[in-house]
Amino acid sequence: MRLKVLGAYGSSDAEHNLTGYLLDDWLAVDAGTLTSKLSFAQQARVQAVYITHSHADHIRDLPHLIHNRFSQNAPPLILYAARHVMDILCKNVFNGLVWPDFSTIASPQTGKPVVEYRALLPGRKTTFNGVGLTPVHVDHQIPAAGVIVEMNGQTITFTGDTGPTSEIWKRTNKFGNVVAVVTEASFPNDQQSLADETAHLSPNTFGEELKKIDADAPIYASHRKVPFERDIESQIRNLRDRRARVLLEKNYTL
Ligand SMILES: [Zn+2]
Ligand SMILES: [Zn+2]
DSSP, rough: EEEEEOOOBOOTTTTTTSSSSETTTTTEEESSSSGGGGGHHHHHHHHOOOOOOOOHHHHTHHHHHHGGGSSSSOOOOOEEEHHHHHHHHHTTTTSSSSOOOOGSSTTTTTSSSSSOOOOOOOOOEEETTTEEEEEEEEEEEOOEEEEEEEEEEEEHHHHHHOOSOOOOHHTTTTOEEEEEEEEEEOOOOOGHHHHTTTOOOHHHHHHHHHHTTTOOOOOOEEEEEEEHHHHHHHHHHOOTTTTEEOOOSSSOOO
């Protein structure tokens, strides 16, 4: 599968972008960065978006991706999230105040609404276009669920933001065809207490999570806070685990 990393950071500036990933050009995971890095034509090819949690850095471009659909002759965008996450989005974002509820407004292009919400039960696999999506609870202060994606005979796990966790590793370890894991290392080791308080990982705790993962595949640290990028990268290297990598904003073929 092809993984296009549109945003690999937990903060943003002119050269670093918020969390957003695209698989095979049509399935997005998180939406911190989508519209800001994709042409209108590329946006129209996005068929589904899975949102790990409702923090602004993971949904920034989502309202615009949905809105842009009105000028595109494309099927409704399928928005997936675990049930509790979807509740938060509908109540607090797509509520007619922050942004309209576009699931109720038909597009003049297609006669259909431009978005469909599909709330998922954590632990239960759903299939879309032959691709399996299993949301799995992670530990991040607010309702949050990573996702295990089974695509073309390969499996990739995205945790989204999380502190130390376990369920998603147990489930990932059941697959023999894991090609990559994308998790996070937000803060450097000298800010461990802030990482713990905000339910994020540092390179140290990222290293502890690595021990829980069986797959012999790259384990990527995403969501680095930009000012500490250099420290985090060298601390990840110092783990001396050949699977440990930092995630870059580029295209990967897995
Ligand atoms: Zn975040
Ligand atoms: Zn978060």
